[in-house]
Amino acid sequence: MNVRHDPDRAARPLAAVLLEAATSRLAFGLVSFALPLYAHHLGMSLAAIGLxxxxxAAVAVVLKPVMGALIDRVGVRRAHVVAVLLRTVVLVALVVATSPVHLFLARSLHGVSIAMRDPASATVLAALGGKQAVARRFAWFQTVKSVTSSGGQFLSGIVLTLATGDHRVVFAIAAVLSGLPLLVVLVGLRGALVDGLRLPQPARRTPMPRDLRRVLLPYAGLGAMMTGTAYLMSNLLPVLAVEHMGLAPAAASSLYLVKTVVGFTGPVWGWLSDRVGVRLVLGVRGLGNALSSIVWLLFPSLAGLMVGRALDDVGKAAFAPAWGATMAEVADLDPARRARTLAWLGSAENAGEMAGPVVAGAVWATFGLPALLVLRAALAVATELYALALARRAARRPSAPVGVSGSGEVGPAARLVAPTAVVDR
Structure with a gap:
C-alpha cells in the first residue's frame, strides 16, 4: 500500500488538522456573533456590515492562488504555523479596535491567514488517508468546524449578556483560544508523510496545463454559486434576530445550538458521498437553502428562525463532504500543483462567501427582507440546475474520468461528473 494512503500513518497529521480547525472555529464562532453587533454598535449600516x-473573504479570494503556489513549494506545516500566528494577531487587534477602520483592517489580516490555512488543510485532507474515504475526512473536518463554531456563537451570546455588552471580553477570549493550537500544529504536522506532500515543482511561471484549467473553471463557478447562496443570510442572522426581532443576545445565540446538533450528521453525508455519489448529496444543499428561505419568509418568529436554521444547516452539512471529495479529485489531476488547485477552488468558494453578505445587505436595505429571502430561494434552485447541467455535460465526454487517480483508485467525484481527461504535464 502506498504510505500516503495508509490510514494509520496518516492519523497524526489528520488529527492535527482537525484539532487546529476545532480551536480556530471555536474562537471565530465567538467573533462571528459579536462582530456584526459591535459594528452595529459603532453606527455602521447594514450594507457596511455586510461589506x-x-x-x-475578499482578501482570501485574491491571495489564495498565490498562497497555494507558495504552499506547494514550502510545505503545509510552515503555512499552518504562520496562519495560526496571524489569526491570533487579528483577534488581539479586535480587542483594541475602536472604529470601523480598525475592524476593516483586522478583517483584512484575517483574510491573509485564511488564504494560507485553508489550502494547507485541504491538501492534507485530500492527499492523506486514501481516496475511498476522502468525503468522510472532509465530513469530519466540517463537522468539527460546524460544532465548535456554533458552540462559540452560542457562548458569545452568553458572554455578551454576562459582560453587559462589552464586546472586548468576547474578542479577548477568542484571542486566547486562537493561539492554543500552535503546539498541535508544530507536533502533528511533521514527519516523512507530511514532507512527502511537497513534490518537485515545475519551473516558475510555468502556466497551468490547459486540461486542468478546462476542468477547474466549471467547478470553481459551481463552488462560488453554492457558497454565495448559503452566505446570503448566514452572517446577518444575529442582526435579524437581535435588531429586528428584539431578541436578547442570549436568546438569539440559541439558534446556533441547532447547528451543533445538525453538524453531527456530517459523517453520514460523507459516507453517502463515498458510497453512493456526490451528486445526490450536493442536491441536499440546494433544497436546504430554498426551504429555509421559505420558512424564514412565512414564519418570522424564534421558532421559524430555528426551523429554517436547521434546514439550512442540513444542506451545509451535506455540501462539505461532497464538495471536498470533488475538490480532491480535481486536485489529484496534478499532484505537484495540488495546493494551487485546491486554492483556486477555495478562492471561488470565498468569492461566493464574499459576495453573499454584500448582496444581502444591499438587497435588504433597498428592497426589504422578503425580497432577500425570495432571491435566496431562487438562486438555490438556479445553482442546482447549473450543477445538473455540468454533470450532464461532463457525462457526455468520452475521455477518462478525473476519478481515476495515479494510484489506480477510483474516487467518489467520478460518480458526479467525469471532467475531461487526466492532465498531460
Missing part, C-alpha cells in the same frame, strides 16, 4: 463581513 465588513466580506472583507476577509
Amino acid at each position: 465588513l463581513l466580506s472583507t476577509n
Whole structure:
C-alpha cells in the first residue's frame, strides 16, 4: 500500500488538522456573533456590515492562488504555523479596535491567514488517508468546524449578556483560544508523510496545463454559486434576530445550538458521498437553502428562525463532504500543483462567501427582507440546475474520468461528473 494512503500513518497529521480547525472555529464562532453587533454598535449600516463581513473573504479570494503556489513549494506545516500566528494577531487587534477602520483592517489580516490555512488543510485532507474515504475526512473536518463554531456563537451570546455588552471580553477570549493550537500544529504536522506532500515543482511561471484549467473553471463557478447562496443570510442572522426581532443576545445565540446538533450528521453525508455519489448529496444543499428561505419568509418568529436554521444547516452539512471529495479529485489531476488547485477552488468558494453578505445587505436595505429571502430561494434552485447541467455535460465526454487517480483508485467525484481527461504535464 502506498504510505500516503495508509490510514494509520496518516492519523497524526489528520488529527492535527482537525484539532487546529476545532480551536480556530471555536474562537471565530465567538467573533462571528459579536462582530456584526459591535459594528452595529459603532453606527455602521447594514450594507457596511455586510461589506465588513466580506472583507476577509475578499482578501482570501485574491491571495489564495498565490498562497497555494507558495504552499506547494514550502510545505503545509510552515503555512499552518504562520496562519495560526496571524489569526491570533487579528483577534488581539479586535480587542483594541475602536472604529470601523480598525475592524476593516483586522478583517483584512484575517483574510491573509485564511488564504494560507485553508489550502494547507485541504491538501492534507485530500492527499492523506486514501481516496475511498476522502468525503468522510472532509465530513469530519466540517463537522468539527460546524460544532465548535456554533458552540462559540452560542457562548458569545452568553458572554455578551454576562459582560453587559462589552464586546472586548468576547474578542479577548477568542484571542486566547486562537493561539492554543500552535503546539498541535508544530507536533502533528511533521514527519516523512507530511514532507512527502511537497513534490518537485515545475519551473516558475510555468502556466497551468490547459486540461486542468478546462476542468477547474466549471467547478470553481459551481463552488462560488453554492457558497454565495448559503452566505446570503448566514452572517446577518444575529442582526435579524437581535435588531429586528428584539431578541436578547442570549436568546438569539440559541439558534446556533441547532447547528451543533445538525453538524453531527456530517459523517453520514460523507459516507453517502463515498458510497453512493456526490451528486445526490450536493442536491441536499440546494433544497436546504430554498426551504429555509421559505420558512424564514412565512414564519418570522424564534421558532421559524430555528426551523429554517436547521434546514439550512442540513444542506451545509451535506455540501462539505461532497464538495471536498470533488475538490480532491480535481486536485489529484496534478499532484505537484495540488495546493494551487485546491486554492483556486477555495478562492471561488470565498468569492461566493464574499459576495453573499454584500448582496444581502444591499438587497435588504433597498428592497426589504422578503425580497432577500425570495432571491435566496431562487438562486438555490438556479445553482442546482447549473450543477445538473455540468454533470450532464461532463457525462457526455468520452475521455477518462478525473476519478481515476495515479494510484489506480477510483474516487467518489467520478460518480458526479467525469471532467475531461487526466492532465498531460
